[in-house]
Amino acid sequence: MDPVKITILGSGSALPTKNNFHASQVLEMRGKSYMIDCGEGTQIKIRQYKVNIARLDNIFVSHLHSDHCIGIVGLISTLAMLGRKNTLTIHAHKDLEAIMSPMINYFTDDDSFKVIFNPINPSKKVMIYEDKGLTVTTIPLKHRVPSCGFLFEERQRERHLIKSMIEAFEIPVKDLKSIKKGADFIDKNGFLVKNERLTTPADKPRKYAYISDTLYTEKIISQIEGVDCLYHEATFLEQDRERAKETFHTTALQAATIAQKANVEKLILGHYSARYKDHEPFIKEAKKIFDNTILAKDGLRFEL
Amino acid sequence: MDPVKITILGSGSALPTKNNFHASQVLEMRGKSYMIDCGEGTQIKIRQYKVNIARLDNIFVSHLHSDHCIGIVGLISTLAMLGRKNTLTIHAHKDLEAIMSPMINYFTDDDSFKVIFNPINPSKKVMIYEDKGLTVTTIPLKHRVPSCGFLFEERQRERHLIKSMIEAFEIPVKDLKSIKKGADFIDKNGFLVKNERLTTPADKPRKYAYISDTLYTEKIISQIEGVDCLYHEATFLEQDRERAKETFHTTALQAATIAQKANVEKLILGHYSARYKDHEPFIKEAKKIFDNTILAKDGLRFEL
Numbered sequence A, B: 001m002d003p004v005k006i007t008i009l010g011s012g013s014a015l016p017t018k019n020n021f022h023a024s025q026v027l028e029m030r031g032k033s034y035m036i037d038c039g040e041g042t043q044i045k046i047r048q049y050k051v052n053i054a055r056l057d058n059i060f061v062s063h064l065h066s067d068h069c070i071g072i073v074g075l076i077s078t079l080a081m082l083g084r085k086n087t088l089t090i091h092a093h094k095d096l097e098a099i100m101s102p103m104i105n106y107f108t109d110d111d112s113f114k115v116i117f118n119p120i121n122p123s124k125k126v127m128i129y130e131d132k133g134l135t136v137t138t139i140p141l142k143h144r145v146p147s148c149g150f151l152f153e154e155r156q157r158e159r160h161l162i163k164s165m166i167e168a169f170e171i172p173v174k175d176l177k178s179i180k181k182g183a184d185f186i187d188k189n190g191f192l193v194k195n196e197r198l199t200t201p202a203d204k205p206r207k208y209a210y211i212s213d214t215l216y217t218e219k220i221i222s223q224i225e226g227v228d229c230l231y232h233e234a235t236f237l238e239q240d241r242e243r244a245k246e247t248f249h250t251t252a253l254q255a256a257t258i259a260q261k262a263n264v265e266k267l268i269l270g271h272y273s274a275r276y277k278d279h280e281p282f283i284k285e286a287k288k289i290f291d292n293t294i295l296a297k298d299g300l301r302f303e304l
Helices: A042-048 A071-081 A095-107 A163-168 A173-180 A218-224 A238-246 A252-261 A280-287 B042-048 B071-081 B095-107 B163-168 B173-180 B218-224 B238-246 B252-261 B280-287
Strands: A005-010 A024-029 A032-038 A056-060 A088-093 A115-120 A127-130 A134-140 A148-154 A207-211 A229-233 A267-270 A293-295 A301-303 B005-010 B024-029 B032-038 B056-060 B088-093 B115-120 B127-130 B134-140 B148-154 B207-211 B229-233 B267-270 B293-295 B301-303
Touching: A005 A042, A024 A042, A024 A148, A032 A071, A042 A071, A056 A127, A071 A088, A071 A095, A088 A095, A088 A127, A095 A115, A095 B095, A115 A127, A134 A218, A148 A218, A207 A218, A218 A252, A229 A252, A238 A252, A252 A267, A252 A280, A267 A280, A280 A293, B005 B042, B024 B042, B024 B148, B032 B071, B042 B071, B056 B127, B071 B088, B071 B095, B088 B095, B088 B127, B095 B115, B115 B127, B134 B218, B148 B218, B207 B218, B218 B252, B229 B252, B238 B252, B252 B267, B252 B280, B267 B280, B280 B293
Parallel strands: A032 A056, A056 A088, A088 A115, A207 A229, A229 A267, A267 A293, B032 B056, B056 B088, B088 B115, B207 B229, B229 B267, B267 B293
Antiparallel strands: A005 A024, A005 A301, A024 A032, A127 A134, A134 A148, A148 A207, B005 B024, B005 B301, B024 B032, B127 B134, B134 B148, B148 B207
């Protein structure tokens, strides 16, 4: 099975630092790339970490705070300069188009690639994107401005053919497509072969949930139940729990609580406040509740 | 004499790399800071290199290509978040205000500090800024869009008092200000003391010229004649001279030729194309013509 790859381009928050740039990550699945958030410096990190964006056609923006979206202007400007042709769709709150279009139009030529803004309503659970490989659904969050996370769900995969059986029943190639989808087979003598004799079950579709920025909220749990990996913001530590509440952010302990309650496979913490020089306390705090936790850092790559 | 300090925040060009961010530098003189250009990632470099921007009230933008100005949005957004109060003036081609204001207004609160756009005409030699310490004058350049360099000229400095003479003539404190400016002194008996007996000459005012982006042009020479330091773009090497011409840029050898003809003290090369991994050939090429050349790199600090 081809892996789903995720690269963290930026793991910082509002104040970017040398080691923790503004929020951005790229998910690669079935040959396509999807960007989630695009803070300042994203185009630099793409080059630094050699992220493949040849098939990046969609950017998903969680909310319109500058640390989650201002890298879009520079990225588009550079892609235009490099001669990109494919349309790029930006899924974001409707205001993004109004505030960003003047700069984008100014820095790109008229014959440059097309940029489409797909306005989303962050306060509703809606499937905002789908292609052959996956669907993307918004996860409403609680932040100072309208904000949503994203659930990336791989589509149902095909069942695996049992080669020896396919040969034994002399099944024509034209029938394989439907058999992989679960159809039975009827041979030339009218004999029915049940699908279970010809295939083994499909791999489980993979799911990735991105949650940033938000106050601790259990409302998201039903949507992210059992995902292979949950990225959850942990801007603060418990010692600054009050500050987290005031600014509508989450602590590492709270993120781990969500991971545990949602029964996810793995938790990634990120979006650290610049006040913390050392991130080890984040993992210590989270592991008290949810052991399979890792810390995001700029350049981190992992697979589902 | 308090030094004039210059910090290179970004020494790259259109395609930023891990080591060479978009163009930006900060000049510090007589307690104030002045930013020249502000490409993507400038706010990150400010934090990384611990540049003092408490008294940064002016940003000078050479031209409206994205690698020279898109960092302004993030910088302002962050300064607003940190509670800055002082007005910030951006000296740039008039279009900047139209394209950037929507984002700046969106990402800052109504009670945030004031941002003033001072529209400049890059095709004219004009003094666009002055304060107690210095004047800033545009230097028209030849690029694909209206573009100018900047000449930072320290104002005439005061003459140095000869302490022993001031004491010997029992000169009151109230007269020292005019004496430092060159006035003679008349004592209570009507005896005239020539200024030359009371002071030694003032230090020479310092000058810094910033030239980026431009085709090789000797028209700038009269304006930058004899400056203490010339920063000149060197996007290409001579081996790519044709490419330099096509894209309205300069080679290292051409930059050195300008430095020699303008009889400057020191030359700094920067704004390297991302195609060159190694910058040593730039210095080799320039030194054939102008020996006192150094290479800009992100984080380089030097004094005039």
